[in-house]
Amino acid sequence: MTTTLPAYDEVVARFEPVIGLETHVELGTNTKMFCGCPTDFGGEPNTRVCPVCLGLPGSLPVANKAAIEAIIRIGLALNCSIAEWCRFARKNYFYPDMPKNFQISQYDEPICVDGYLDVEVGGETVRIEIERVHLEEDTGKTLHVGGATGRIHGATESLVDYNRAGIPLVEIVTKPITGTGALAPDVAKAYVAELRDVIRTLGVSDVRMEEGSLRCDVNTSLNLPGAEWGTRTETKNVNSLRSVERAVRSEMLRQASVLDAGGRITQETRHFHEDTGDTTPGRSKETATDYRYFPEPDLVPIAPDPAWVAELKAALPELPRVHRRRLQQQWGLSDLDMQSVLNAGAVELIEATVAAGTTPAAARKWWLGELSRRANESGVELAEIGATPAQVAELQGLVDAGKLNDKMARTVLEGVVDGEGSPTEIMTNRGLEVVSDTGALTAAVDEAIAANPGIADKIRSGKVAAVGALVGAVMKTTRGQADAKTLRELILERLGVQG
Amino acid sequence: MSDLISMTATEIAALVAGGETSAVEVTQAHLDRIAAVDDRVHAFLHVDTEGALAAARAVDERRAAGEELGPLAGVPVAVKDVLATRGVPTTVGSKILEGWRPPYDATIVQRLREAGTVMLGKTNMDEFAMGSSTEYSAYGPTHNPWDLSRIPGGSGGGSAAALAAYEAPLAIGSDTGGSIRQPGAVTGTVGAKPTYGGTSRYGLVAFSSSLDTPGPCARTVLDAALLHQVIGGHDPRDSTSIPQPVPDVVAAAKLGATGDLTGVRLGIVTEFVGEGAEPGVMAAFRESVDALTKMGAEVVEVSCPTFAYALPAYYLIAPSECSSNLARFDGVRFGLRVGDDGNRSLEEVMSLTREAGFGPEVKRRIMIGTYALSSGYYDAYYGQAQKVRTLITRDFTAAFERVDALISPTTPSVAFPMGARTADPYQMYLADLYTIPTNLYGGPGISVPCGLSEGLPVGLQVMAPTMADDRMYRVAAALESAVGTFTPPTL
Numbered sequence: 001m002t003t004t005l006p007a008y009d010e011v012v013a014r015f016e017p018v019i020g021l022e023t024h025v026e027l028g029t030n031t032k033m034f035c036g037c038p039t040d041f042g043g044e045p046n047t048r049v050c051p052v053c054l055g056l057p058g059s060l061p062v063a064n065k066a067a068i069e070a071i072i073r074i075g076l077a078l079n080c081s082i083a084e085w086c087r088f089a090r091k092n093y094f095y096p097d098m099p100k101n102f103q104i105s106q107y108d109e110p111i112c113v114d115g116y117l118d119v120e121v122g123g124e125t126v127r128i129e130i131e132r133v134h135l136e137e138d139t140g141k142t143l144h145v146g147g148a149t150g151r152i153h154g155a156t157e158s159l160v161d162y163n164r165a166g167i168p169l170v171e172i173v174t175k176p177i178t179g180t181g182a183l184a185p186d187v188a189k190a191y192v193a194e195l196r197d198v199i200r201t202l203g204v205s206d207v208r209m210e211e212g213s214l215r216c217d218v219n220t221s222l223n224l225p226g227a228e229w230g231t232r233t234e235t236k237n238v239n240s241l242r243s244v245e246r247a248v249r250s251e252m253l254r255q256a257s258v259l260d261a262g263g264r265i266t267q268e269t270r271h272f273h274e275d276t277g278d279t280t281p282g283r284s285k286e287t288a289t290d291y292r293y294f295p296e297p298d299l300v301p302i303a304p305d306p307a308w309v310a311e312l313k314a315a316l317p318e319l320p321r322v323h324r325r326r327l328q329q330q331w332g333l334s335d336l337d338m339q340s341v342l343n344a345g346a347v348e349l350i351e352a353t354v355a356a357g358t359t360p361a362a363a364r365k366w367w368l369g370e371l372s373r374r375a376n377e378s379g380v381e382l383a384e385i386g387a388t389p390a391q392v393a394e395l396q397g398l399v400d401a402g403k404l405n406d407k408m409a410r411t412v413l414e415g416v417v418d419g420e421g422s423p424t425e426i427m428t429n430r431g432l433e434v435v436s437d438t439g440a441l442t443a444a445v446d447e448a449i450a451a452n453p454g455i456a457d458k459i460r461s462g463k464v465a466a467v468g469a470l471v472g473a474v475m476k477t478t479r480g481q482a483d484a485k486t487l488r489e490l491i492l493e494r495l496g497v498q499g
Numbered sequence: 500m501s502d503l504i505s506m507t508a509t510e511i512a513a514l515v516a517g518g519e520t521s522a523v524e525v526t527q528a529h530l531d532r533i534a535a536v537d538d539r540v541h542a543f544l545h546v547d548t549e550g551a552l553a554a555a556r557a558v559d560e561r562r563a564a565g566e567e568l569g570p571l572a573g574v575p576v577a578v579k580d581v582l583a584t585r586g587v588p589t590t591v592g593s594k595i596l597e598g599w600r601p602p603y604d605a606t607i608v609q610r611l612r613e614a615g616t617v618m619l620g621k622t623n624m625d626e627f628a629m630g631s632s633t634e635y636s637a638y639g640p641t642h643n644p645w646d647l648s649r650i651p652g653g654s655g656g657g658s659a660a661a662l663a664a665y666e667a668p669l670a671i672g673s674d675t676g677g678s679i680r681q682p683g684a685v686t687g688t689v690g691a692k693p694t695y696g697g698t699s700r701y702g703l704v705a706f707s708s709s710l711d712t713p714g715p716c717a718r719t720v721l722d723a724a725l726l727h728q729v730i731g732g733h734d735p736r737d738s739t740s741i742p743q744p745v746p747d748v749v750a751a752a753k754l755g756a757t758g759d760l761t762g763v764r765l766g767i768v769t770e771f772v773g774e775g776a777e778p779g780v781m782a783a784f785r786e787s788v789d790a791l792t793k794m795g796a797e798v799v800e801v802s803c804p805t806f807a808y809a810l811p812a813y814y815l816i817a818p819s820e821c822s823s824n825l826a827r828f829d830g831v832r833f834g835l836r837v838g839d840d841g842n843r844s845l846e847e848v849m850s851l852t853r854e855a856g857f858g859p860e861v862k863r864r865i866m867i868g869t870y871a872l873s874s875g876y877y878d879a880y881y882g883q884a885q886k887v888r889t890l891i892t893r894d895f896t897a898a899f900e901r902v903d904a905l906i907s908p909t910t911p912s913v914a915f916p917m918g919a920r921t922a923d924p925y926q927m928y929l930a931d932l933y934t935i936p937t938n939l940y941g942g943p944g945i946s947v948p949c950g951l952s953e954g955l956p957v958g959l960q961v962m963a964p965t966m967a968d969d970r971m972y973r974v975a976a977a978l979e980s981a982v983g984t985f986t987p988p989t990l
Contacts, residue, residue, distance in 0.1 A: 051583075051603050055827045057596065058583040058605060058702040062738045092823050092872070096845055101826035158845060160831070292872035294881060297708035297820055299738050 004257075008249065011222075011256040012182040018229050019177045019184050019248055020219035023195060025170045026138065026212070027070050028205045032166035033137045034061030034104065039168075041211060045161035053166035055099030060298050063088070067135060067168040068111070069312065070204040072304060074170055075112025075133045076313045077198050085303045086111050088135075088296040093289060097140035097160050105136035105171075107293040111302060117198070118321060119190040121183055123339050128191050129175040140165040170205075176219075176229070184220075184252065189245040192216055193345075196241075197320040209239050216244055218272075220251040222259065230255070231265040235279050237272045247272045251279055327351060331360035344372050345382045349389055356393030366392045370413050387416045395423040405483050408432045434483045441474075441482060445494050448473040459495050467491055503528040504665045508574045508722040511668060515573030518562065522555035522573030526617050529575045533619065533666045536990045541641050542651075542661035544580050545588045546620035551575065554617045561615070570725055572615030577667035579658050580621040581628055582713065583702040584608050591704045592624040592636040592654075595856030596834045605702020606737070607671060607713050607730045614729045619667055622657030626858045627825065628678055628706045630654050631930035634921055635860045642917075643686060645955055645987040649914040652682030652930070658716045659686040663987050669726050670716040675707050676813055677910070677934025679714050680946035684909035684958025687948045687985040689723045689975070690716045692934075694965045695941035696741035698727075699734035705824040707817035708739075710938045718984060720947060720976040724752035727968070743966065751969035755976025760794040763974065766801030766902035771933045776911040779952025784908045787949040787959050790981040791906075791974070801902060803894040808887045809936040810928060815871050815884035816939070821861075822868030828856065863924065888939045895940045899964045904974055907933050909946040909958035933960060943968040947975040948985045956985050 032039055035052035051059040075082055089107035112133035118125050141164055146156030172195065180187045196207045196214055207214040216239075221232035233255070238247045250272075255265055270279035318326070324347060328338040331350075341347055346367040353363035367382065371392075375382045395413060398404045404412060404427060415426035427433055448470050449456045458466045470491050475482060503511065503525050514520045530548055537543055558573045583589050583601035585608075590596045604612070611618060625635035633641040633656025643651040644664040651660040658670035659682035672679035674692035683690025691714050698713045705711060715726035731745035767788065772781065792798050830836035830852030831845075838851035857865070871880035898905055910930050920926040937944040942965045949959035959978060961971040 051601075054832060056583075056601065056603070056833065057589070057591070057599075057704040057827070058601070059603075060701050060737050062736060090823050092826060094826065094829065094846075094849060096829075096831045099827065099832065101829060102823050156841070290874045292823070292869065292874070292877075294819060294823070294872055294877070297739075298705075 005253040006256050011252055015222040015256055016225055017184040017252050018221045019188055021174045021188060021191060022217040023172045024215040025199055025205045027067050027168040027170060029064055029066045029168055031064060033064050033067055033168035034166055043163055048163040054162055061104060063299055064168060068302060071111055071135045071170050072309060073202050073312055077202055077316055077319055078115040078117055078130050080112035080115030080130060080133055082309050083111050085301055087301045088299045089293045090296050092292040097142045099162060099165055103136060104296055106134035110134035117194055119194040121186050121190045123335060126187055128177060131173045131175045133170060133172045136169050136171060138164050138167040138169045185245040185248040188218060188248045189241050192244050193241050201317055201320055218247050220248055222255045231267050233268055233270050235270045235272050243272055243274060246277045250277055340368060344368055352389035353392045356390050358393045358396045362396045370410055374417055385417060386419060391416050391423055398423055402483050403434055405434055407480055434481055441490060444474050444477050445490050449494060456495060459497055501528045504532045507719050508571060508668045508725060511574050512571050516568055522558040522617060525573055526551050526555040526575055529619055529667060536664050539647060540644055540660050540664045541639060542622055542657045542664060542666055543620045544590060544623050544638055547587050551617050551619050558615045569614040571729055574669055575617045575619045575667050576611055577619050577622045577658055577661040577670040579624055579655050579672050581624060581673050581704050582608055592626040594637045594835060595828045599834045606699035606734045610730050622661055624657055625654035626861050628654040628673060628675055629860050629864055631681055631927050635858055637858055640917060643914045644990060648916055650917050652685040654678040655682045659683055659688050662688045662716055662718050664990060669722060671713060672716045673703055673711055673713045675710045676938050677931035679716060680934050680944055680960060681910045681930055683946040685914040687956030688716060688718055689720050689947055691723050691727060691945040692943060693727060693731060693968055694943045696739050698731050699737045699740050701734055701736040707820040710817060720972060720979045721752045724748040724972050746969040748969050748972045751972040752976040755973035756980050758794050758977055758980045760791060760796035760977050763796045764902040765791060765796050765798045766898055766905045768905050768907045769800045769802040770806050771907035776908050780908050780957050783950030783952055783957035784959060787978055791978060794977050801898045803898055805890040805894045806936045809891055809939055810932055812884040812887035813935045815880050818864040818868030819871045819881045822865045825865055891936055892940045904970050905962040907960050909933060909960040913952050913955035913957060937962050941965055943971055945971045945975045947978055949978060949982055
């Protein structure tokens with residue numbers, strides 16, 4: 001079925017979106033959630049397993065204290081209440097990558113509840129309410145071999161790797177987010193970005209979306225103003241920040257077109273496709289699976305000592321939002337300027353560049369200017385552009401030392417991004433160093449004055465602004481390898497004018 | 500019958516320690532006995548002849564090297580097939596695990612090995628420990644050595660029959676609703692269910708996680724206490740294991756054997772001495788009460804009205820947990836796999852495997868449990884049963900404010916004829932009527948032989964507060980000193 005999607009502006013003028021996000025974070029504990037097997041990524045299939053994470057008959061789980069500490073810290077950072085007593089629950093369903101055919105999770109007694117996370121969107125603070133944060137175990141991975149599609153249908157064999165089975169997973173669920181209107185996709189993205197930064201700051205996970213250590217499901221529904229909330233869909237396979245935004249937008253457009261055509265939204269799981277930016281239906285939830293949750297009898301309840309929780313709270317690191325506010329102050333930026341730094345994903349990059357000795361203004365200029373432009377052109381995140389804060393600091397050092405002028409520095413930076421080496425190497429290899437031999441430069445200046453007597457007279461008569469024309473002329477003859485500031489002073493000096 | 504097989508574990512350990520016999524000789528005597536009688540009794544599903552003799556030789560070598568041996572070193576033990584034994588077949592009495600050799604030992608099995616006991620093999624049981632007669636074993640029933648046409652109790656009929664048939668002096672059982680105590684009662688042996696969490700469940704193939712309790716079986720109370728001491732105590736691999744030392748059950752058994760119960764208050768559970776029990780069982784029980792009184796115990800009646808709801812609550816909680824615990828038997832990773840011909844889907848193979856691998860009683864309980872946990876029914880069934888469990892615990896707590904221990908017959912009848920109850924699940928469930936409350940509460944219970952009815956053994960149950968396992972051993976040992984032990988007819 002081909003349908004023409006309505007325009008986004010028109011959709012948000014007529015419908016109100018409600019979104020919700022469920023985020024899974026793989027914790028970076030040394031061992032699995034309920035056994036002593038290592039958790040590191042990779043490894044030959046089924047080499048990081050034991051009777052417990054294979055669910056062999058007779059084996060029993062024992063909760064990993066480090067994982068409980070990590071989730072409590074996440075809960076505290078998200079302003080949640082920490083339960084004084086809670087339990088694990090079994091979620092029962094058959095699937096071959098789940099060794100016990102039930103997942104140990106939490107149901108009606110999550111460890112962290114009722115929190116919030118403030119995020120900045122378009123200069124405004126939006127408070128995202130957190131419903132719950134709970135702990136569970138990850139499943140293994142199934143690989144379908146043979147057949148044309150590589151999917152379960154038509155596959156000749158199914159292979160299961162249980163290395164991932166039992167890795168601790170934290171699930172963070174927001175309350176429904178309403179009233180964001182046209183900004184809904186941006187709010188979703190900003191929330192996931194902020195959540196990622198918070199968790200990274202806590203040091204409990206490497207939160208890499210591309211490796212699956214941070215995974216996001218996005219719930220979306222539309223309703224007419226004043227009407228009840230619409231039926232929601234759950235979009236899975238949203239594996240980058242950009243995809244979070246695109247998935248919400250695409251689902252809003254799709255639902256609007258269905259509703260416009262007089263159809264109804266099916267409550268279902270949909271899959272997001274990075275390549276097309278579309279979602280397609282997955283498993284229907286109309287006939288809800290009955291997971292037959294019940295308290296996990298093999299595990300004792302979790303009852304964190306309030307004194308311990310207080311200690312963990314007191315020891316939380318400076319969280320990203322506070323950190324950013326401090327940086328904004330230190331860097332002397334307006335809210336608007338800081339917002340563009342945030343939008344560009346440049347906070348940490350600028351911070352590291354400043355730490356390497358560059359002024360905040362210069363660091364910001366490079367990352368938001370030349371490098372952001374290149375990142376946009378090649379469609380990559382700024383952090384993946386190929387230039388490091390250390391290299392940017394080195395480049396600015398060369399400018400400050402008068403060895404490169406602005407134009408040359410930009411050329412050198414291109415080389416850095418293209419992987420030609422360090423700024424100093426590129427400068428040397430390309431022969432881009434500023435002409436600092438004043439003898440040669442003085443000769444060039446004198447030549448330019450002689451060639452442009454009219455301009456020279458204007459300058460002498462006080463129109464100092466005209467000096468630019470002579471600077472340009474000298475630059476032309478030296479092929480740009482002069483420092484503009486030095487050059488300007490030299491011209492004025494030769495003309496006997498005060499600068 | 501060789502002297503070695505008729506001895507208690509205590510006597511064997513002393514002879515081995517003193518060098519008067521060797522562990523190998525003792526082991527061989529029991530292996531010979533198994534070879535002679537087990538085709539009639541069928542207590543064992545697997546006899547590990549080589550492993551047993553190797554373990555016995557190791558004990559003898561340690562003794563020869565002058566090493567100090569534990570209190571049960573060199574004593575043979577039969578292990579219920581519910582416990583994982585490294586490299587030794589573990590079937591749980593089910594076809595679905597036929598041929599499975601676990602890659603690891605249950606904690607209890609590991610402790611038995613470390614203590615120098617000699618594992619003879621794995622004993623028969625009702626499939627997945629669901630049953631009271633061992634007739635639900637997928638590998639054929641076990642016969643009661645007192646009368647081979649009768650049941651040996653269940654689910655641990657194999658362990659109890661092995662003791663009664665002198666095939667082993669010690670055995671391990673597991674008790675979810677009475678599976679140690681009821682077989683003990685009907686075979687004239689001693690069976691103790693420790694406090695829940697007092698013995699490790701790690702490696703015990705789960706039936707009902709919140710109820711399953713492994714424990715000792717023996718022919719005397721002291722032997723049971725010695726075995727309890729060896730296998731009990733905290734295990735970091737079992738989160739529900741209690742981080743406290745085992746109460747001194749051996750000292751308590753020795754104290755009880757002096758025959759003095761002065762100052763001990765005992766409560767007869769009113770609800771368990773009514774019309775439900777056979778007259779012969781009640782007669783033996785009443786005589787035992789007299790004996791306990793003569794030894795100085797103060798005996799009163801204590802009413803525990805909620806115990807009447809124990810059976811229905813149990814038959815919701817245990818199946819609910821089992822429906823989830825048994826989900827892992829799907830043919831994917833271990834055990835039986837049926838129908839994997841390359842054309843069938845994974846789901847079809849799982850279904851065919853479970854269809855062929857589970858027996859009717861196991862299927863019945865999986866279905867009951869699945870239903871009880873279903874959305875919309877959870878509160879009415881599983882939730883309600885949990886409330887009953889709380890009330891039963893309150894009755895126990897209130898009773899133990901008045902008395903030190905509760906007593907009752909272990910089971911309402913003597914060993915019934917094979918086939919008598921297989922057609923009626925409810926009649927089968929009634930065999931555990933008196934033992935189930937203890938499991939729901941989590942406290943310890945022991946069955947000790949207290950007499951005969953029509954030539955068949957009757958057991959008396961002593962129930963104590965959680966982590967007061969020593970109390971029940973004292974009372975049981977005292978009763979044993981008064982009524983003696985009971986020997987079945989020669990096989």
